[in-house]
Amino acid sequence: MSAPAIDTAAQPILSARGLVKSFGGFKAVDGVDLDVAPGSIHALIGPNGAGKSTLFGLLTRFHTLSAGKITLDGHDISHTKPAEVVRLGMVRSFQISAIFPHLTALENVRVALQRRHGFDRQFWKPVASLRALDAEAMSLLEAVGLQDLRDHVAVNLSYGRKRALEIATTLALDPKVMLLDEPMAGMAAADVAVVAELILKVRKGRTVLMVEHNLGVVEDLCDRVTVLARGRVLAEGGFDEVRADPVVKEAYIGASDDD
Template structure:
């Protein structure tokens, strides 16, 4: 790792205030290309707000966001998505009344350029089925391709969400608590899946499960009350007394 680094995403003094309350305070985040980067911190530290700022679901009060060195602070959410920054959400982001295959296909569909064609038959989308099924196979959902998503288990919905995100050929995937609310088995499966799809990609994830963070992530940024507390490799960060204090309170430090 050299000093300048090859950063895919950088923020400079990123700040967001809500009516006198500073949710994100002057955050300088540097996400290196081809790494899995975790954003951790106690509840209310501003992790999801940072995600919303990065994908422009919220507008920053001040500061800049750079993607591949280019300023994207003024871009709209759709533009950010089209530049290859694809996010997931805390609650599972699937289309419940579409089939599993259609969920992935919707993400592939935009590239055909026919998404406004209301006079064209739906079967014109079948050319995308092969790619959709490849992605479903990758996350182990191929045999459910024709099922309606609403009936699936939570873990599978999250896997489907990852397949859909991959369909966008993302440069940078932002995963908001991918293992939240899951049983042990599902957590292991999703962890393994993230590791597999991370090859050749960059992932920034918010995660509460420190076990997942320790096995998966190359770098960890700890947020506390909207500001960066520390940043480094997991081993470094986890032995930092300030981090323990932030998580456990003073007595544990």
């Protein structure tokens, strides 16, 4: 599949400068710069403990910054509250949009939609709004291929379908930027292919930043790759460029020796 041309010279939709996160004396993120081009699928890769999830936590303001600056779509969000970051259009999947196991697929998406309407403060006509919400929820279920399972309780869905439902609940918040932390983790190959297709489908009009250990997925989906190791950016570029980088190879081999 051919990736669409991404204008990396365009103003980044998400930009980080000099990000640091210290836990006690230990710097889990140690001076990271990152520019994510609008409309791109950008991968964040690196060995275990490199600081990828901590960096996501900084970007979504789940963690406070020890130093640095984050800009989202022109807004300085370095000290913004997490809920405000969501309102500004950046949502981390599998965090805010956790699934309620004993609600149906449709109910889960409806709850997420109500949350968004709550942010907008427009959700004041419950009865009239409910039908509209159901229609919107159904179209989101269709977008992720779960329309026939609308009345199934989430806990009974297969692993891949739970992930699809999580993506639907994230889409319900209508994010400009979606952060996906290991969307394929623990998945069988068949499910990986389904979720990869899904990410390609939902990227339209959005930007995706994803942590992913499956390098085949990164190669297929991502326009740009940033490699982290020991809290620092080791390399950045297209997949082939990064894969050929001896420093990157060394970091991966070095890390597996440590394990």
